Amino acid sequence: MKILGIDPGYAIVGYGLLDYNRNRFTVLSYGSIITKAGDDFSQRLKVIYDDYTEILETYKPDVISIEKLFFSRNVTTAIDVAQARGLILLGAAQHNIPIYEYTPMQAKQALVGYGGADKHQMQEMTRQILHLKSVPKPDDTADALAMAICHAHVSGSLMRFMPKR
Numbered sequence: 001m002k003i004l005g006i007d008p009g010y011a012i013v014g015y016g017l018l019d020y021n022r023n024r025f026t027v028l029s030y031g032s033i034i035t036k037a038g039d040d041f042s043q044r045l046k047v048i049y050d051d052y053t054e055i056l057e058t059y060k061p062d063v064i065s066i067e068k069l070f071f072s073r074n075v076t077t078a079i080d081v082a083q084a085r086g087l088i089l090l091g092a093a094q095h096n097i098p099i100y101e102y103t104p105m106q107a108k109q110a111l112v113g114y115g116g117a118d119k120h121q122m123q124e125m126t127r128q129i130l131h132l133k134s135v136p137k138p139d140d141t142a143d144a145l146a147m148a149i150c151h152a153h154v155s156g157s158l159m160r161f162m163p164k165r
Contacts, residue, residue: 001155002028004061004097005148007140008069008085011035013048014140017059018130020152027130029059032141041080049087056095064092065151067143068101102150110150122146 001021007014016030033051035044066089069082092099105115111125123135123142129149136142 001063001152002059002061003148003151004055004059004064005144005146005151006064006066006088007143007147008066008081008088009140010041010044010048010080010084011037012138012140013052013084013088014138014142014144015052015055016136016141016145016148017055017061018145018148018152020148025130025149025152027132027145029055030136030141030145032138032144045084045087048084049091052088052091056091056097061097063151063155064088064097064099065147066099066101067107067147068103100151100155102147102154106154107146107150110153111146 001019003018003020005016005018011034013033014030015032017028019026019028033048035047039047066085069078069085089099102110108117108122109115111117111129112121117125119139123139123146126132126142126146126149127135130145136145
């Protein structure tokens with residue numbers, strides 16, 4: 001199963017593509033889509049959509065795992081991130097790719113076994129699980145890979161309880 005993990009944003013969208021087969025991960029690609037701070041917001045959204053669509057068409061993931069939004073302070077930032085996130089959901093729908101959404105706490109639980117894990121613990125566990133030499137940068141990329149790992153762990157655990165045919 002090819003899983004595309006996404007950490008949504010409008011300045012940086014992190015992505016990480018993993019192949020998950022028989023409890024083993026193969027890293028296929030990871031990186032970030034970066035927009036220029038001085039550009040018009042609609043242009044930034046276009047860059048995100050175009051680059052993201054190219055990733056979908058190049059790698060053809062089976063599923064997308066994306067972080068659920070949670071903002072408690074800055075409403076303006078939340079709205080802008082939500083708009084970028086909407087493009088990600090739209091692209092998935094246009095390519096008929098199922099979307100799975102996880103909260104940061106669910107991702108922490110799936111990777112570290114503790115919903116209160118800190119960012120450093122998450123990044124180090126991501127590095128170890130994927131046998132990487134260093135934690136991917138920027139942080140958004142590491143977070144996206146963590147979202148992909150989260151889906152593999154969660155979906156794998158649910159599959160054990162499915163009735164056999």
